[in-house]
Amino acid sequence: xxKRKTQIVVVGGxxxxxxxxxxLGSKYGRKDHDIILVDCNLTHVWKPLLHEVAAGSLDxxxxxxxxxxxxxxxxxxxxxxxxxxxxxxxxxxxxAPLIDEDGEEIIGRHVIRYDYLVLAFGGISNDFGVPGVRxxxxxxxxxxxxxxxxxxxxxxxxxxxxxxxxxxxDADVRICIIGAGATGxxxxxxxxxxxSSLRTYGLEVFDEDKLKVTLLEAGPRILPQLxxxxxxxxxxxxxxxxxxxxxxxxxxxxxxxxxxxKSGERIDADLxxxxxxxxxxxxxxxxxxxxxxxxxxxxxxxxxQTTKDDRIFAMGDCASCLLPGExxxxxxxxxxxxxxxxxxxxxxxRAQQGKPLKDFVYRDRGSLVSLSRFSALGSLMGNLVGxxxxxxxxxxxxxxxxxxxxxxxxxxxYLRGIMLIVIGRVNQIxxxxxxxx
Numbered sequence: 001x002x003k004r005k006t007q008i009v010v011v012g013g014x015x016x017x018x019x020x021x022x023x024l025g026s027k028y029g030r031k032d033h034d035i036i037l038v039d040c041n042l043t044h045v046w047k048p049l050l051h052e053v054a055a056g057s058l059d060x061x062x063x064x065x066x067x068x069x070x071x072x073x074x075x076x077x078x079x080x081x082x083x084x085x086x087x088x089x090x091x092x093x094x095x096a097p098l099i100d101e102d103g104e105e106i107i108g109r110h111v112i113r114y115d116y117l118v119l120a121f122g123g124i125s126n127d128f129g130v131p132g133v134r135x136x137x138x139x140x141x142x143x144x145x146x147x148x149x150x151x152x153x154x155x156x157x158x159x160x161x162x163x164x165x166x167x168x169x170d171a172d173v174r175i176c177i178i179g180a181g182a183t184g185x186x187x188x189x190x191x192x193x194x195x196s197s198l199r200t201y202g203l204e205v206f207d208e209d210k211l212k213v214t215l216l217e218a219g220p221r222i223l224p225q226l227x228x229x230x231x232x233x234x235x236x237x238x239x240x241x242x243x244x245x246x247x248x249x250x251x252x253x254x255x256x257x258x259x260x261x262k263s264g265e266r267i268d269a270d271l272x273x274x275x276x277x278x279x280x281x282x283x284x285x286x287x288x289x290x291x292x293x294x295x296x297x298x299x300x301x302x303x304x305q306t307t308k309d310d311r312i313f314a315m316g317d318c319a320s321c322l323l324p325g326e327x328x329x330x331x332x333x334x335x336x337x338x339x340x341x342x343x344x345x346x347x348x349x350r351a352q353q354g355k356p357l358k359d360f361v362y363r364d365r366g367s368l369v370s371l372s373r374f375s376a377l378g379s380l381m382g383n384l385v386g387x388x389x390x391x392x393x394x395x396x397x398x399x400x401x402x403x404x405x406x407x408x409x410x411x412x413x414y415l416r417g418i419m420l421i422v423i424g425r426v427n428q429i430x431x432x433x434x435x436x437x
Contacts, residue, residue: 005034008348009093009114011083012121013039013067015046016316016337019410020118023345025075026413035076036112038095039067039121042080045143046407047122048334051183053146055190056154057372060143065411073416081110083121086288088309093117116311116348119298120341123317123332126277126295132254137274140183149273153191156270157198161206172212176259176269178251179276180217181225182369185234187273188213192241193372214244214267216259218276221247225331225367230377230390237375278317278332293320293329302359304344313347315340321360330362334403338410339363368400376400 008024010017021037028035043064045053052058071078081095091114098107124141127133138149156173163171175191177184195208215222215238222238222245223231235245250262254274259267280296291299291307298314299307300321306312316337321330330336339362347357366389368378376396380389391399409417 010118016341017120019341029075040082051187054149055194119314126279161203180222184275189371303357
């Protein structure tokens with residue numbers, strides 16, 4: 001009788017999950033192990049790039065990674081589905097039925113056994129219970145959201161362009177972005193980059209002067225992850241572009257074309273984007289009896305094992321990891337997911353070898369923010385040198401671009417990753433600058 005393969009199931013093909021299955025597949029192959037990636041999408045787009053997809057600056061078709069082809073290349077299997085239940089007693093997961101656009105079932109509920117399970121399916125935007133957010137605001141949580149926003153943005157620009165051409169009014173495109181973290185700030189700048197070039201794409205009388213962007217932040221300043229001086233510089237750059245920035249402004253309700261604030265102000269908008277906060281995905285509480293925090297994230301120990309089951313790990317935005325001596329959990333950032341993927345890989349190897357597992361150590365590499373082609377700024381090093389080094393301009397732009405290149409190396413390996421970096425550089429020169437269809 002042949003020996004049963006060790007089955008490792010990773011749910012979620014984001015930056016951390018995709019890096020993890022590549023490493024596991026590369027180490028084990030398919031001889032004695034069965035590595036399975038489960039995701040409700042067919043392709044991966046690096047989440048920090050979604051604001052560029054939304055503004056039309058990036059063609060996701062050129063930069064996405066197909067899970068099926070990636071799986072064949074790296075020795076794991078891909079299953080298209082969404083997690084519905086975790087049966088810890090039987091060590092298996094149940095995926096929800098896969099339904100097409102017409103409501104027809106493609107794949108029914110499916111049971112997948114596991115010896116080790118890794119939860120890496122990220123989180124969703126936290127609407128903080130504000131009325132109307134889910135019904136009327138746009139989100140940038142996955143490519144579908146970004147594509148949908150881009151199409152609505154183009155439609156709004158076309159309407160405004162036509163109104164100006166026919167003399168039917170002094171029409172503008174009004175966009176309200178709620179949340180001035182990295183996503184909100186980068187999207188605001190990227191919108192002006194796109195608007196400045198629309199004239200060359202057939203919108204003859206539309207330019208950045210017709211774009212009215214309002215950026216709202218509930219906290220006292222934008223970009224709280226950066227030093228105050230850098231955040232002030234970013235605000236100055238945004239306002240120079242034309243963005244109307246409001247800090248200490250709490251949103252109390254969102255309507256189809258209006259945002260209400262606590263002070264009683266009503267902000268009219270053609271498009272509303274919610275980019276504030278992160279929480280666990282909807283329905284997580286019904287998936288299992290694993291411990292969750294108040295934001296529906298899986299509580300994990302420093303080894304990144306869940307508190308109730310040593311065979312289940314969680315990482316990235318869906319996990320809450322409070323390290324000893326720290327006052328706050330590890331922040332939900334791309335660098336956190338990357339570092340967690342490395343530790344989970346090491347601990348899965350050590351667990352199978354009967355060795356003690358390692359504790360996670362978060363190393364803050366700093367924060368970088370891109371204001372499209374206009375500027376870039378941030379801080380490097382973090383706790384590596386006991387402090388931060390503020391950077392702006394070309395150095396910051398180079399460092400920001402390097403983050404994506406490191407991501408490519410992590411999910412594709414060095415040889416293929418370097419080839420894709422070179423191809424990406426060529427594509428920047430030869431392909432259209434904007435995708436508006």
